[in-house]
Amino acid sequence: MNKLKSYKGDIILVLAALVYGSGLVAQKDGMNNLGPFTFTAIRFIMGGIVLIPVAMIVRKHKSPEQKAAEMPVxxxxxxxxxxxxxxxxxxxxxxxxxxxxxxxxxGFISGLYVILTPIAGVLFLKRKISPRIWVAAIISVVGFYFLSLSGGIDNINRGDVLMLITAIAGTIYLYTIEYFAGKADTCIFTLLQFLATGAICLPFALILETCTLHDIYLAMWPLLYAGLGICGVGYTFQMLGQKYVESERATILLSLETLFSLLSGMILLNEVLTFREYIGCGLMFAAVMLAETNSKPKKIDEEIYKL
Incomplete structure (x- = not known):
């Protein structure tokens, strides 16, 4: 029975990775009609709202002792x-x-936070990490070269640079979560931070971008997928899957989102990579796998959910 539950958890987590990976297609498609701040504001407000019933269900099944030990809202x-x-x-x-x-x-470049996070822990928090993380870091640098720099520094894509910034911001995000959310109800914390993100983006959207109701209507399907699908369905799948699968195995399964992002771009957007870029993707995926098979479970993995 335990093995059956483990397989069930594996399938659910792979489905979560599929939702997360294909979500980049929705995010890119949404940019055809909405600006970055507008799209982000709407999707995260939607995501926060859709998590309210999930949070209520999760909290209903907690014991009074668990509720008392948690940080007040x-x-x-x-x-x-x-x-x-x-x-x-x-x-x-x-x-x-x-x-x-x-x-x-x-998907591959922004996923570098998996490797950057433990390295940042060594540099800024004096933590110790396995030698395999350093090997993974070297492999990922080589992979990034093939993926984005093989044509020379002058040919670097501004989108790839922004994805690298995303990975760095993702690393900061993980440690910010670790600092604040240690004793918080993770589901309530997540929905509140989603609403906070939407509220932060909203004034920038109103000041810097032009948007009409018709624009929102045209971007409705990407918004629904990014807001309700990723934040609601993906998050719920991950919570369910991690009930049956240990954290280390769960992070490996969730890392399949990088492959799903590649396949989704090819199938839905007809994107084609060069041979060098495929080599880069392979190296970076290998680096992530190596980093996530670390012998010590990562504390912050228990608090972080894909976005």
């Missing part, structure tokens, strides 16, 4: 606002970069 707000600013920087950089690169490349 009032104290969460400071952390939610802080993570909202970091999340805004991460996602808006991704939105700005998507029109200039392929969905496949975007």
């Amino acid at each position: 009032r104290k969460m707000l400071k952390g939610c606002i802080a993570t909202g600013f970091v999340l805004t920087a991460m996602v808006v950089a991704q939105q700005y970069g998507l029109p200039y690169t392929t969905v496949g490349k975007a």
Whole structure:
């Protein structure tokens, strides 16, 4: 029975990775009608709202002792606002970069946060990491070269640079979450930070971008997929899957989103990579796999959900 539950969890987590990976297609398609801040504001407000019933169900099944041990919502707000600013920087950089690169490349480059996170822990928090992380970092640099720099520094794609900024912001985001969300209800914290992100983006959208109701209507399907699909369905699938699968295995399965982003771009957007870029994708995927098969479970993995 335990093995059956494990297989069930594996399937659910692969489905979550599919939702996350294909979500970049929706994000790119949404840029045809909406600006980065407008699209981000609407999708995260939608995502926060759709998580409210999920949070209520999760909280209903918690014991009084578990509820008492958690951080009060009032104290969460400071952390939610802080993570909202970091999340805004991460996602808006991704939105700005998507029109200039392929969905496949975007998925692999932005996924570098998996390797950058432990390295940042060594440099800034004096933490120790396995030697395999350093090997993974070297492989990922070589992969990034084949993916984005093989034509020389003068030919680097601005979208790839923005995806690298997304990965760096993602690293900061993970540690911000770790700092604030240690004792918080992860589901409530997540929906509050989604709403905070939407609220932060909204004034920028109103000031810097032009948007009509017709524009929102034209971008409705990408918005629904990015807001309800990724934040609602993907998040719920991940929570369900991680009930049956240990954290280390779960992160490996969720990393399949990079492959799904590549396949989604090829199938839905007819994107084609060069042979060198495929080599780069392969190297970067190998680096991520190597980093995520670290012998010690990662604490912050238990608090972070894909966006």
